[in-house]
Amino acid sequence: MPVTTPRVAVLLAAYNGMQWIEEQLASILAQSAVQITIYISVDASDDGTEVWCADCAARHTNVFLLPAGIRFGGASRNFFRLIRDVDLQEYDYVSFADQDDVWHEDKLERAISLMRERGVDAYSSNVTAFWENGRTQLLNKAQPQTRWDFLFEAAGPGCTYVLSAPLVRAMKHSMLMQWSELQKVSLHDWYCYAFARSHCFRWYIDPHPSMEYRQHERNQVGANTGLNTMIARYKTIHDGWWFTQVALIARLTGQAGDPFVSSWLPLRRWQLIRLSFSAWRCRRRIRDRVLFFLICWATALAGKSAQ
Structure with a gap:
């Protein structure tokens, strides 16, 4: 053939x-x-x-x-x-x-x-x-x-x-x-x-x-390198954008009803704390798992959510 x-x-x-x-x-x-x-x-x-x-x-x-x-x-x-x-x-x-x-x-x-x-x-x-x-x-x-x-x-x-x-x-x-x-x-x-x-x-x-x-100044999303980039990305998370997108994508892809996802999807304080302990299942890179854990706790303590 x-x-x-x-x-x-x-x-x-x-x-x-x-x-x-x-x-x-x-x-x-x-x-x-x-x-x-x-x-x-x-x-x-x-x-x-x-x-x-x-x-x-x-x-x-x-x-x-x-x-x-x-x-x-x-x-x-x-x-x-x-x-x-x-x-x-x-x-x-x-x-x-x-x-x-x-x-x-x-x-x-x-x-x-x-x-x-x-x-x-x-x-x-x-x-x-x-x-x-x-x-x-x-x-x-x-x-x-x-x-x-x-x-x-x-x-x-x-x-x-x-x-x-x-x-x-x-x-x-x-x-x-x-x-x-x-x-x-x-x-x-x-x-x-x-x-x-x-x-x-x-x-x-x-x-x-x-x-x-x-890489240039007009990249919508560029390389995640250096302290300044990390600070800028953390700001979008702290402002609630990232978790809002997580919730939206979970719904659009039909995952909202999964027992694991539904256990944290309201993304309020205790759900975020619960989610933090699943960091190893939620990010690929070890550094990102540590940051994920810390961000969940910081967002929970700040009273932020995706709602």
Whole structure:
């Protein structure tokens, strides 16, 4: 039987990306051993991104620009729009792309090969963060998955995700059924990982970096490195955003009725204290488990909740 080249739909969300998007598109179009089609959705921009993407689509038969001029206000809603509006039926795999990274030439080829070899439904990977001053750092997200990590964190940067057709079909159906509530989700990569794991789709996190992850002042969510980044992220937790998202994702993925989840889902003082003792089941990295324990206690003592 002849081996067919995998057909991959790459969903790219853009916003004011003229400074980087040409380099990123070139790295996607150069992918080896796959048949690529790129769909671009541009959040209403004022730097010429929409015009450039329209010209790119006119020059490449496998690049399509969705109707522009829409204001999404964040990458999550833009990616959800792509999943909703693109007809994905003819593709074997779906991948997400940001506008400002640089993919390794074998990014998709390696992902698909490992998915087939391991019999999994989804893939993500480590990345190499890089800064304009030449600094680089490996971001390691490939710790062993735990029973409940998907309700509390993503599987790494969404721009590394490669999803199988059956997973995408199931997820898209669920998204359309809960479209209004879904718009409250701030991080599409967290939601996609949670949906997959909660619906018994298998996920592999590759320790090998698949791309260069550009860091700049306009990253919506960048590399979690350094004290300043940690303080900024703690502030979002202290303000209640993180636990609100945990509760929302638990409901959207059908996990609210699970005995473990329902035991802490009100996220009030005693539920948070109870949850703190399950830190080892809720985060992958040891450092994050310690922080999780401390954050649960700090939030409980401060009287915060997701309600």
